[in-house]
Amino acid sequence: MTPAERSAAVRLRQRLGQAWVTARDWVRRYLSDESHLFALTLLVGVVCGLVAVAFHLAIRAMEHVLIDRALGATGALGWGLTIVTPMLGGLAAGAALTFLAPGARGSGIPQVKQAFAFEGGRVRLRDAIGKFIIAAVQIGAGASLGREGPTAQICAGATSALARVTALPTKSVRRLLPVGVAAGIAAAFNAPIAAVTFTIEEIVGSLDHAVLSGVVVAAALAAVIERGILGVHPVIVVDRAYALDHVSSLPIFALMGLAAGVISVTFTDSLLKLRAGFSTFRLLPRWTHPAVGGLVSGALAAVALHVFGTTGVTGGGYDTLTDSLGGKLGFGMLLGLGLAKLVATVFSYSSGGAGGIFAPSLFIGAMLGGAFGYLDVLVFDHEDLQRGAFALVGMGAVFAGVIRAPITSVLIIFEMTGGYGLVLPLMLANMTSYVVARRLRARPIYEELLLQDGITLPHAPLVASPLPAGDPGGVVPGRSPGTQPDQ
Numbered sequence: 001m002t003p004a005e006r007s008a009a010v011r012l013r014q015r016l017g018q019a020w021v022t023a024r025d026w027v028r029r030y031l032s033d034e035s036h037l038f039a040l041t042l043l044v045g046v047v048c049g050l051v052a053v054a055f056h057l058a059i060r061a062m063e064h065v066l067i068d069r070a071l072g073a074t075g076a077l078g079w080g081l082t083i084v085t086p087m088l089g090g091l092a093a094g095a096a097l098t099f100l101a102p103g104a105r106g107s108g109i110p111q112v113k114q115a116f117a118f119e120g121g122r123v124r125l126r127d128a129i130g131k132f133i134i135a136a137v138q139i140g141a142g143a144s145l146g147r148e149g150p151t152a153q154i155c156a157g158a159t160s161a162l163a164r165v166t167a168l169p170t171k172s173v174r175r176l177l178p179v180g181v182a183a184g185i186a187a188a189f190n191a192p193i194a195a196v197t198f199t200i201e202e203i204v205g206s207l208d209h210a211v212l213s214g215v216v217v218a219a220a221l222a223a224v225i226e227r228g229i230l231g232v233h234p235v236i237v238v239d240r241a242y243a244l245d246h247v248s249s250l251p252i253f254a255l256m257g258l259a260a261g262v263i264s265v266t267f268t269d270s271l272l273k274l275r276a277g278f279s280t281f282r283l284l285p286r287w288t289h290p291a292v293g294g295l296v297s298g299a300l301a302a303v304a305l306h307v308f309g310t311t312g313v314t315g316g317g318y319d320t321l322t323d324s325l326g327g328k329l330g331f332g333m334l335l336g337l338g339l340a341k342l343v344a345t346v347f348s349y350s351s352g353g354a355g356g357i358f359a360p361s362l363f364i365g366a367m368l369g370g371a372f373g374y375l376d377v378l379v380f381d382h383e384d385l386q387r388g389a390f391a392l393v394g395m396g397a398v399f400a401g402v403i404r405a406p407i408t409s410v411l412i413i414f415e416m417t418g419g420y421g422l423v424l425p426l427m428l429a430n431m432t433s434y435v436v437a438r439r440l441r442a443r444p445i446y447e448e449l450l451l452q453d454g455i456t457l458p459h460a461p462l463v464a465s466p467l468p469a470g471d472p473g474g475v476v477p478g479r480s481p482g483t484q485p486d487q
Contacts, residue, residue, distance in 0.1 A: 037172050037214070040162060044176065045183050045218035047162065048155040049225025052187030055132055055154060056230070059147055062140020063315060070142070071301070071311050082142070082305065083298035086314065089141020090294030093134050093354055098287035101130025107145075107349070107356035108153025109202065110449045112181055116203055117457050121160065121174035128157020135354040138290070142314040144297045144344035145355020148188040155184030175211055178203050182215040183222035189358075190235050191415035192223040198408040202446070234418040236318060239326045242389040243421030248380050250425060256372040256390065257397050257429035261436025263368060264401025267342055267361075268437075268445045272452065274350035286352075293351030297344040304340050308333045313340050316359030321395075324366045325417070327388035331374045338367030357445070361402045362395045369394015393422055393429050400430040401437035404444035409434070 066089065070081035097105050104127050115123045135150040159180025163173045178199045186195035196212075196219050204211055244250075278289050301313040310333070312320025320337065323329055329337070345360040372394065373387030392413065400409035409430045414420050441448075447457060 036166070036168060037176065040166060040168060040176060041179050041214040041218055042221065044155075044159050044162060044179050045221025046225060047158055048180050048183035048218065049187045049222035051132075051155055051158050052151050052184050052222065053226055053229050055136065055147060055151055056188070058132070058136040059139050059315075062136050066137075066140050067142035067314050071305060071314070079302050079306075082302040083295065086142035086294035086298035086301070087291045088294070089138045089143060090290035090292070090348075090351065090353065091288060092141075093138040093143075094287040094290035094352060096130065096134045097290070097352060097354060101127055101134065103127030104130035104134050104153075104354050105352055106354070106449065107149030107358075107446075108151070108156075109149050109356070110446050111153050112156045112177070112203060113446060113457065114450060114455055115156065115160075116174065116177050118455075120170060121163075121177035123153065123156040123160045123177070125157050125161045128154045128161075131157070131354055138294075138353055139315055139355050141294065142297060142301060143290075143294055143348040143353050143355055144300075144313060144315070144317075144341060144360055145348050145353055146316045146357060146359030147355070148185065148358040149356025150354065151184040151188040152181045155180045159183075175214065178211050179214040179218040183218040186219035187222040187226040189412060189416055190223060190226055190230075190233075191412050192219040194408050194412035194415050195219045195223075197411055198405055201405040201408055202403070235416045236322055236325065238322075238388070238392065238417045238419055240385065240388070241419055241421055242385075242392060244424055245386070245389075246380065246382055249376050249382065249386065250428060252372055252376045252379070253390070253393060253425040253429045254432055256369060256394060257432025258436055259372070260365060260368060260394060260397035260429065260433035261401045261440065263342075263364065264361075264398055264433060264437045265440040267346065267364065267398075267402060268441060268448065270342075270346045271350050271357075271445070272448055274346055275449075276452065278351055289351045290348075290353045291351075293347040293349070293353055296347040300340040300344045304337060308336060310337065312337050312363065313344050317341060317363040318359070321363050321366045324370045324391040325388050327370070327373065327385055327391070329367075329370055331371060334367045334370040334374075338364050338371070341367065357402065358399070361399050365395040365398030366391040367394070368398060389422060389425075392417060392419065393426050396426050397429040397433040401433040402445055404434065404438065406430060406434045 066085055070085040073081050103111065103124055108131060112123065115121060131150050132154050135147065139145050139147060156177055159176055163176050168176065181203050182195045182199040185198055186192040189195065196215050199215050200207060200212065281289065297313065301311065304313045305311060310320045324334065341360055341363050345357060348355065349357060370387050370391035373390030376382055376386050376390060377384060396409045396413040400406050410426055413426060450457060
């Protein structure tokens with residue numbers, strides 16, 4: 001760059017800085033705090049809708065370039081690529097998470113909960129950008145993780161940045177964080193109502209009317225943006241409109257809810273114990289640990305592809321999940337894929353990956369529900385289509401047991417599938433799963449992840465065995481509430 005060009009660049013930066021200061025001063029002078037917050041709420045809804053769509057498309061692009069090509073290869077080459085691609089994706093993610101963006105580990109929900117509880121609603125933009133890039137690469141390479149939790153953290157980071165650059169008063173920044181989370185979840189799931197209830201249940205923790213209005217507005221705007229770009233359609237397309245055709249099926253639905261609660265706790269316990277194990281694993285450098293999770297996911301994906309002819313173990317598994325809702329999967333396939341998905345997700349997350357557990361929970365639930373559908377058909381000689389209805393209800397039941405958001409677990413199934421005919425069995429199975437899971441393990445998974453890192457939410461009792469410093473998953477370890485990680 002010549003001296004003249006450098007001088008011109010300096011003058012441009014100065015002019016932009018002056019323009020920004022002028023605009024900020026105008027906002028402070030002519031807008032009240034409430035008007036400022038409302039204007040930002042509208043802006044957050046639009047921006048987070050766009051960001052969520054961009055993240056979705058980025059994952060699709062990476063999947064097309066990476067894991068889809070591996071799965072599409074034939075013979076020994078196909079086996080090798082399917083196993084190696086997720087491993088290499090985990091290796092790249094581990095390096096980036098260790099050396100560039102430690103705050104981008106995990107699903108994103110624990111980080112957001114911590115930011116809301118202790119950090120005044122501030123989420124570092126660097127962590128959000130890191131989450132966007134790293135999660136897109138790792139999920140696109142075949143890790144058994146979902147995009148919905150990361151979307152929440154990414155949008156929370158974007159929201160925090162908007163609050164900062166527009167000089168939103170500090171007292172209002174915390175109120176704005178749930179707005180961004182709701183917008184991100186609404187766009188990720190195409191489910192604005194469930195996004196509102198999830199944000200209130202999981203992030204805010206109470207029905208705060210001052211927050212609720214902004215959450216509703218932003219979620220609606222983000223959903224409109226998502227539908228305007230990707231089209232008006234449910235995330236999961238169901239072949240038929242299911243309903244409770246046989247009251248005699250209700251005991252089987254309740255039994256499935258019981259099993260879902262047990263499976264949910266098994267999933268949570270396995271994830272937490274393996275995560276603790278990785279934190280003390282010293283045979284490999286810590287930054288290589290996600291490659292181990294990728295290796296396990298890739299191996300299970302290769303076996304599933306060879307045995308069952310399906311690719312549901314990688315990523316969110318939505319295509320295979322959709323097949324289960326149509327009653328198209330055999331009993332052995334349902335059990336095999338459900339177990340493979342559970343193991344792959346536990347390893348992908350516990351080894352220190354950047355991705356969520358929403359979609360895997362739904363997948364595991366669909367496989368469990370479909371298997372109970374076979375039991376219903378066997379016991380009562382109902383039509384085979386009942387298997388799809390059980391798979392749909394199973395999604396919500398495991399989600400309720402793992403995430404512990406009972407209202408959201410019902411609404412999200414309605415919005416994701418566009419079907420409302422299974423209200424009674426969905427409520428029965430979900431609440432049964434929720435009660436059983438809560439009885440077996442009192443604290444939900446996100447609180448347990450924070451407690452492992454020595455971070456206690458205001459309403460959560462501290463356990464005596466936090467993870468050692470340097471834990472590979474969830475929030476950045478060794479950090480007391482209210483402090484930022486070293487990066």
